Amino acid sequence: MQESRTRNFIGNAREALDDGNLQQALDKMKSGFVERRLEARARLPEFDDIRDQAREIKNHTLANLDYYLERFERKVTEEGGQVHWCATPEDARQAILKICRDLDAKTVTKGKSMIGEEIGLNDFFEENGIEPIETDLGEYIIQLRREAPSHIIAPAIHVLKHQVAEAFYETHDQFDPDRPLEEPRALLDEAREVLRQKFIDADVGITGANFLIAETGTSVIVTNEGNGDLTQTIPKAHVVIASLEKVVPTLEDATTISRVLARSATGQEYSVYTTFSTGPRRPEDPDGPEQYHVILLDNGRSKMVGSEYQEMLRCIRCGACLNHCPVYGSIGGHAYGWVYPGPMGSVLTPSLIGVDEAGHLPNASSFCGRCEEVCPMRIPLPKMMRHLREREFDGKTGPATMRTGIKMWAFYAKRPWLYHALAKLKFRVLGAFGRRKGRFRRLPGGAGWTAHRDFPAPQAGGTFQAQWSARGGKRSVDA
Amino acid sequence: MSGRESILGAIRQGLGRGALGTAEKDALEDRIAGHARGIRPSRIDTADLKQMFVDYAAKVDVTVDRVASLDDVPDKVADYLAQENLPAELRVAPDPALDTVPWDKRPTLTVSKGASDGTHEVGLTAAFAGIAETGTLMMKSGPAHPTTLNFLPDTHLVVLRASQIVGSYEDAWDRLRAGEAMPRTVNFITGPSRTGDIEQTIFLGAHGPRRMHIVLVEDD
Numbered sequence: 263m264q265e266s267r268t269r270n271f272i273g274n275a276r277e278a279l280d281d282g283n284l285q286q287a288l289d290k291m292k293s294g295f296v297e298r299r300l301e302a303r304a305r306l307p308e309f310d311d312i313r314d315q316a317r318e319i320k321n322h323t324l325a326n327l328d329y330y331l332e333r334f335e336r337k338v339t340e341e342g343g344q345v346h347w348c349a350t351p352e353d354a355r356q357a358i359l360k361i362c363r364d365l366d367a368k369t370v371t372k373g374k375s376m377i378g379e380e381i382g383l384n385d386f387f388e389e390n391g392i393e394p395i396e397t398d399l400g401e402y403i404i405q406l407r408r409e410a411p412s413h414i415i416a417p418a419i420h421v422l423k424h425q426v427a428e429a430f431y432e433t434h435d436q437f438d439p440d441r442p443l444e445e446p447r448a449l450l451d452e453a454r455e456v457l458r459q460k461f462i463d464a465d466v467g468i469t470g471a472n473f474l475i476a477e478t479g480t481s482v483i484v485t486n487e488g489n490g491d492l493t494q495t496i497p498k499a500h501v502v503i504a505s506l507e508k509v510v511p512t513l514e515d516a517t518t519i520s521r522v523l524a525r526s527a528t529g530q531e532y533s534v535y536t537t538f539s540t541g542p543r544r545p546e547d548p549d550g551p552e553q554y555h556v557i558l559l560d561n562g563r564s565k566m567v568g569s570e571y572q573e574m575l576r577c578i579r580c581g582a583c584l585n586h587c588p589v590y591g592s593i594g595g596h597a598y599g600w601v602y603p604g605p606m607g608s609v610l611t612p613s614l615i616g617v618d619e620a621g622h623l624p625n626a627s628s629f630c631g632r633c634e635e636v637c638p639m640r641i642p643l644p645k646m647m648r649h650l651r652e653r654e655f656d657g658k659t660g661p662a663t664m665r666t667g668i669k670m671w672a673f674y675a676k677r678p679w680l681y682h683a684l685a686k687l688k689f690r691v692l693g694a695f696g697r698r699k700g701r702f703r704r705l706p707g708g709a710g711w712t713a714h715r716d717f718p719a720p721q722a723g724g725t726f727q728a729q730w731s732a733r734g735g736k737r738s739v740d741a
Numbered sequence: 742m743s744g745r746e747s748i749l750g751a752i753r754q755g756l757g758r759g760a761l762g763t764a765e766k767d768a769l770e771d772r773i774a775g776h777a778r779g780i781r782p783s784r785i786d787t788a789d790l791k792q793m794f795v796d797y798a799a800k801v802d803v804t805v806d807r808v809a810s811l812d813d814v815p816d817k818v819a820d821y822l823a824q825e826n827l828p829a830e831l832r833v834a835p836d837p838a839l840d841t842v843p844w845d846k847r848p849t850l851t852v853s854k855g856a857s858d859g860t861h862e863v864g865l866t867a868a869f870a871g872i873a874e875t876g877t878l879m880m881k882s883g884p885a886h887p888t889t890l891n892f893l894p895d896t897h898l899v900v901l902r903a904s905q906i907v908g909s910y911e912d913a914w915d916r917l918r919a920g921e922a923m924p925r926t927v928n929f930i931t932g933p934s935r936t937g938d939i940e941q942t943i944f945l946g947a948h949g950p951r952r953m954h955i956v957l958v959e960d961d
């Protein structure tokens with residue numbers, strides 16, 4: 263499993279706020295995603311009704327998860343593929359290694375997969391003498407920089423283009439060291455050229471999955487670059503790594519959810535490539551992989567079924583909650599210290615790796631409610647973050663030493679810099695929303711805002727709300 | 742205990758029940774067999790799905806030529822390649838639907854047939870369906886439809902017949918279900934490949950095709 267740095271969240275956040283490059287990169291991110299999602303939503307009047315249906319599809323599936331998983335497996339087998347049930351990351355790594363060893367694989371191309379990050383697959387491959395090659399441009403960039411992704415759909419969002427150029431100059435020593443790489447186009451073309459040969463030479467191709475379909479035994483990837491398709495089409499084996507909550511009953515169910523996925527993620531009407539893969543190539547097919555494997559990872563998810571965190575299993579990893587989160591927007595993804603950042607990570611991470619390790623992540627929230635508002639699957643993220651905090655408070659989760667109230671006060675009181683930074687950024691983000699929508703329901707002073715606020719201001723003599731308005735609420739209303 | 746049994750056991754424990762009984766399983770099978778559709782965008786309730794397809798395709802940087810019959814395809818293809826300064830060499834899907842295209846009308850075009858190994862600059866395939874709601878093409882793999890042609894050539898040319906245009910993805914699934922079994926690969930393709938991974942700026946031509954051009958044969 264990828265090593266967790268979440269215990270050091272405070273130190274990580276401080277570093278993030280002081281990192282000029284990161285702050286510049288985050289500034290570029292903020293408006294784009296938010297604007298584009300709003301526009302896409304406006305173009306589809308049925309958007310919110312489809313969200314309701316998407317939620318119901320996943321609720322139905324989770325209530326019958328055992329059946330749909332078995333049915334998925336049966337269909338995959340019928341189509342000539344194989345499902346590998348893996349309770350732990352180690353089980354998954356070993357199953358993948360065996361597939362690679364049986365094919366005598368030297369290089370493995372990889373489409374973007376958060377599960378690959380979760381099970382620490384790249385390091386494992388290297389330890390075992392197999393070269394993993396990330397092929398999504400963002401993943402490729404961070405692989406060269408030996409970093410983890412900082413966003414679940416835009417893994418290199420924290421990297422500026424001159425940093426990409428540095429990584430390319432350093433790694434691509436087959437090219438003229440004086441070539442110009444100032445323009446993003448030049449960077450992209452160079453990556454395309456380098457990776458093209460890798461696609462063709464790879465022995466095994468690994469992709470994630472956005473959906474698994476019980477009806478047909480199909481896995482689905484949703485991408486824009488085409489790297490996932492080259493990854494899974496050219497090598498001898500296509501290995502899908504997916505967590506078990508990805509299953510849905512039918513092609514129509516996957517289609518319904520796909521209508522809210524890209525719109526929520528990037529604001530596209532539809533992603534460029536939505537690819538449905540069923541088994542290995544057929545005997546008459548002119549191309550395609552000879553083997554098809556699905557690594558079905560649990561890693562703690564089965565224990566979330568029936569718990570108060572079950573709703574988190576509806577998540578389709580669209581990233582909208584990150585894009586709209588003022589905390590994420592000010593510290594980026596790395597500070598969270600594990601695979602999944604932002605609001606979805608603050609719920610998922612403690613559920614998967616334990617409250618002891620990550621139980622303080624839910625504190626890294628302003629409870630502004632934007633995440634739930636934009637979540638296409640209508641996951642009540644703030645409510646679940648409150649639950650997690652209460653669990654710590656009640657000491658239900660083992661040796662939590664501090665009670666949450668004190669902890670929360672301490673958390674911010676000791677770190678006015680963090681508080682200031684977040685408050686300022688939160689305000690800017692919320693102010694922008696308020697202005698655009700012409701309403702200020704969630705601005706300080708309104709009941710909707712204060713109802714869920716429970717952390718005190720760090721400075722003596724100022725309540726949170728008082729400080730909030732002093733710091734800019736009025737300015738916004740005037741604007 | 743195997744991974745399978747321990748995972749299924751934990752799920753059932755969470756759900757507070759054992760494995761489903763026959764009646765419950767039958768109900769789930771009925772739901773699958775019915776594969777009910779969800780809400781579809783009301784914008785597809787239009788008289789002119791063809792125009793909607795073309796409009797949405799244009800929004801994702803696809804260019805479209807409309808022609809009356811397959812006989813016109815060689816001219817449009819040759820002109821497009823000349824206009825884009827591309828070589829007059831085509832890798833064409835070995836598709837019976839394209840067999841009647843009279844390539845010799847434009848003798849300067851060199852046409853070979855088959856899958857792509859990455860050495861072809863221009864590929865041409867026939868689509869299975871066009872989906873108006875987002876200007877999306879549906880391609881299926883099979884002996885006549887190499888998947889590599891959808892991804893490896895820099896330029897992807899597509900022949901789509903107007904009678905293949907449907908309103909929604911679900912309509913396209915119905916057409917696929919009416920035919921043979923599920924193919925290995927079904928590609929929904931909405932424009933040329935793109936990336937926003939460098940500072941959030943969108944560029945076309947990430948790893949898949951840099952450009953996509955559709956010749957729409959108005960057989961309706």
Ligand code: SF4
Nearest residue numbers: 577578580581583637
């Ligand atoms: S929690 Fe919701 S908004 Fe966040 S990534 Fe998951 S589906 Fe998207």
